[in-house]
Amino acid sequence: MAVVVRMPSVLAGATEAAIAHWLVSPGDRVSVGMPLAEIETEKALVEYAAEEAGVVGRLVLGEGDTAEIGEPIAVLLVAGETDADAEMALGLPGPSAAVAPGAPVVAPDSAASTGPGSATAPSAAPETNVHALPGGRIFASPLVRKLAGQRGIDLTGLAGTGPHGRIVRRDLERYLAAGPGASAVHASVSAVAPAAGPSAPLSETAPGREAERAPVRESALEAAQTEGDGTTPAGETLIPHTPMRRAIARRLTESKATVPHFYLTAECVVDELLALRARVNETSPVKVSVNDFVIAAVAAAFGDVPEANVTWTDEGLLQHRHVDISIAVATDSGLVTPVLRGVEGMRLSAIARESVDLARRARDRKLRQHEIEGGSFAVSNLGMYGTAEFSAIINPPQSGILAVGAARQQPVVVDGALAVATVMRCTLSVDHRAIDGALAARWLAAFSARMENPLAAVI
Incomplete structure (x- = not known):
């Protein structure tokens, strides 16, 4: 049975940690005690070893990605299991419902299902990079959902750059780094999203698209939380806090x-x-x-x-x-x-x-x-x-x-x-x-x- 490897509590009192380096790749066979990754905490770089044997089926987080303690970071498979078993272990939709990396998601469109003779074909539905699960649930990490809830941010229109289009922390940081203009556009997109489906796209010329192309500012999420409105006084520079600080x-x-x-x-x-x-x-x-x-x-x-x-x-x-x-x-x-x-x-x-x-x-x-x-x-x-x-x-x-x-x-x-x-x-x-x-x-x-x-x- 597929085993989900979770972010370990390698330092007392830590609430989250990051993957500094993966020491294995998908397809590698691992044994108990074999090093899987170097986990970066607030104060140290700790080598984390496998607690169970298996074959690496999936690396959920990329190097540099952060997750809360207990969140999935990888999946180990046993003989005969496939990527579908990894999806099931992670609680993701099956292969038929999943979206391949980089592929657009076709948003549910009520006009497309009005019956025979409808002039609207499914292929004409709007597209976006957002990975929405069946039922309209957004495919985002628990940490992102928690932080977005604290900031009052609707994730509907955000593009995910994580595995299989998952919205990860850096995506939220990129959005916040874009400033109040992007926030206003995102709010308007979220307001009309129910009518167009959960994956309604942003305009190509809207500031939201600029947010997707904007360079990621280190710990921009923490910076925005500190600044309150996401801005800094003219002529001054905000240096985001590191986890160690x-x-x-x-x-x-x-x-x-x-x-x-x-x-x-x-x-x-x-x-x-x-x-x-x-x-x-x-x-x-x-x-x-x-x-x-x-x-x-x-x-x-x-x-x-x-x-x-x-x-x-x-x-x-x-x-x-x-x-x-x-x-x-x-x-x-x-x-x-x-x-x-x-x-x-x-x-x-x-x-x-x-x-x-x-x-x-x-x-x-x-x-x-x-x-x-x-x-x-x-x-x-x-x-x-x-x-x-x-x-x-x-x-x-x-x-x-x-x-x-x-x-x-x-x-x-x-x-x-x-x-x-x-x-x-x-x-x-x-x-x-x-x-x-x-x-x-x-x-x-x-x-x-x-x-x-x-x-x-x-x-």
């Missing part, structure tokens, strides 16, 4: 609204750390950064103050046995926080090697699911940009994040005498539900001591 906005808004933050700042004298780094990099095959020393000092501080290695849950405080640290990585799409696991047992060179690998794959959107989930603490370093000091927002369910500034020379008092030292300001953001002020202060003091005596943090 929306995810960042949602999570950080939730964090500031639900997590009681408080902040502590320490000034660490790092001359000895910088000298040790220079000596290490003279011989080490892996170049070590200042941030690698910071991560090692964070892990060592949790060893000194293990009661701070906790996260808040509704049932109680979750005490962690290992130190799993998220490292903030800036990418073209936004901030990504892959997790270094078991840092308390890692050598400095291993921290450096894994940090570089995670950062590179974060920028390439090649992180795996388990690499972006979990962690009890995070480090965000803006020192390389010259930032002296800043406060970071906690990424729930983590209990803290350390914001690291630039190392700068400044006057300091040593044993009552004025001197010059290289000082790094580090600000700790803490979830007050899980960690009290005194405990946070003890942890920050332990971190500062490890930074100022770096050899103890890395051996």
Whole structure:
């Protein structure tokens, strides 16, 4: 029996995902565990493997297409089954009612069925690219129907460019990108559609046709939802939100609204750390950064103050046995926080090697699911940009994040005498539900001591 493969929930909390790359083609035989596609989520590119064996009968979505979690993306057939079985599994009309890709749909015409002697032949009925199913139901993805309903858009006159003429998200985005003129024309077409049949065509010279030829603007649907009327002020440019940017906005808004933050700042004298780094990099095959020393000092501080290695849950405080640290990585799409696991047992060179690998794959959107989930603490370093000091927002369910500034020379008092030292300001953001002020202060003091005596943090 044909099996419908559905968009998987590859990332906790995701509501939709996109097909980045298909790893199979129609006709390919697949076994359980064989990679089918690379699924792009808000934060990562995840390889999705087949959960059942069969032959690829149909790829419902093209590369780059987006669908809600649980929506069909492909159909697997068993021996002896045909494309008709794939149509049936998807709930589509049989071959006799289906429309071949690119072929026009003949709209139902009451005049064509008035009986013998009628002057109107079926071939004279209006044509369009819209794929209407028997009974007038429009062939559109559930996501498109949902979004169109939210915007009050009638899909009757829209052209579908998906498989077998299906109206997919990019078609709705193209329509919205055409602006208010197309909306007005579409409204008038929709108003007369019942008299002419569900697939009444748009005029060849109407703006609606221009909408079909207009270039697709990235995430135009989201842009229109943000703009309200689909327009932007003269001379200004609207940059549509990416899924990652929306995810960042949602999570950080939730964090500031639900997590009681408080902040502590320490000034660490790092001359000895910088000298040790220079000596290490003279011989080490892996170049070590200042941030690698910071991560090692964070892990060592949790060893000194293990009661701070906790996260808040509704049932109680979750005490962690290992130190799993998220490292903030800036990418073209936004901030990504892959997790270094078991840092308390890692050598400095291993921290450096894994940090570089995670950062590179974060920028390439090649992180795996388990690499972006979990962690009890995070480090965000803006020192390389010259930032002296800043406060970071906690990424729930983590209990803290350390914001690291630039190392700068400044006057300091040593044993009552004025001197010059290289000082790094580090600000700790803490979830007050899980960690009290005194405990946070003890942890920050332990971190500062490890930074100022770096050899103890890395051996």
